Amino acid sequence: MSGKILVLVASLFLITTPVLAKTESGQLRERIKETLSFGDERKDEREASKAAKLAKLQTIKDERRKALAEKLVTKMCDLPARRAEVFSRHLQSMTNILGRVETKGAGDAAVTAAVAKAETAIADAQAAVDAMAKSDCVVKITGEDEKLGKEVSSSRLALADQFKQVQAKVKTARKAVSDAIRVLARFLGESVPAEVSETPKPTPTPTL
Amino acid sequence: MxxxxxxxxxxxxxxxxxxxxxxxxxxxxxxxxLPGTYQATPTPVSVAPDATTNEMMGALEKTVDDGGQSDLLQLELEAKGL
The missing domain is CATH 1.20.5 (Single alpha-helices involved in coiled-coils or other helix-helix interfaces)
Incomplete structure (x- = not known):
């Protein structure tokens, strides 16, 4: 009897171990990806700037408020670099797509002109993205308790404005690539696809 | 048994x-x-050499996002606790 129980326990252990190992390796991959995405030459400067802003929060007496403010300041200082990474990946995708347009439309003046226009727009957007990635943390904190809420709020609005300006350039680049694809479709005699969306399409909620 | x-x-x-x-x-x-509250970083898309213009537009559609609005909204919600 005890032998059977031992076999059963061993079987259960063997079944569960691979599942647990898989979740640990998944977490590690996420962590590595997160670390890599922060890597650039101005990381140290940004970290120092963030540390200086966090130091100002040490005067806040309420520990709960202080902890929350530290969390928010950290996020606001980290977000531009992360957002820049996302925008850069999108611009990389646009460049890949535009390469295909250029190849398939080689020799056609209209396609060549549309591709050149899109290339300029992508370069312009990438410059804006790079500037955002290298920019100093927009957070302005004095460390005065009564001003904390307003300062965090205005810092968040400054961040939103920074994102909006760069996004506008990325949108212009995307529209230019969309135009180039449509010009190519006319050249190839394919049905002209609808223009690319301005905003993300809503994801349908699954119904049970 | x-x-x-x-x-x-x-x-x-x-x-x-x-x-x-x-x-x-x-x-x-x-x-x-998600890493913290941040949006996940996307993988760049590519298109096959024989892709149609419709497929290219589909690939381009994948580059459309909210420009960080969801991250900013998350910040706004958290800041209400101050």
Whole structure:
């Protein structure tokens, strides 16, 4: 009897171990990806700037408020670099797509002109993205308790404005690539696809 | 044999609880795993050499996002606690 129980326990252990190992390796991959995405030459400067802003929060007496403010300041200082990474990946995708347009439309003046226009727009957007990635943390904190809420709020609005300006350039680049694809479709005699969306399409909620 | 059944049930429940807890705590089921509250970084898309213009536009559509609005909204919600 005890032998059977031992076999059963061993079987259960063997079944569960691979599942647990898989979740640990998944977490590690996420962590590595997160670390890599922060890597650039101005990381140290940004970290120092963030540390200086966090130091100002040490005067806040309420520990709960202080902890929350530290969390928010950290996020606001980290977000531009992360957002820049996302925008850069999108611009990389646009460049890949535009390469295909250029190849398939080689020799056609209209396609060549549309591709050149899109290339300029992508370069312009990438410059804006790079500037955002290298920019100093927009957070302005004095460390005065009564001003904390307003300062965090205005810092968040400054961040939103920074994102909006760069996004506008990325949108212009995307529209230019969309135009180039449509010009190519006319050249190839394919049905002209609808223009690319301005905003993300809503994801349908699954119904049970 | 009769004594074995309760032991099996207990062991099975314990194993299921361990696996379930790990899956939920690592975000593989239930809440999505995101680094902090940030949006996940996308993988660049590419198109096949023989792709149609419709397929190219489909690939371009994948580059459309909210420009960081969801991250900013998350910040706004958290800042209400100040």
């Amino acid at each position: 009769n004594k074995l059944i309760p032991i099996l049930i207990i062991l099975g429940a314990a194993a299921a609880a361990i696996v379930g807890w790990k899956l939920v705590s690592t975000g593989q089921i239930g809440m999505p795993v």
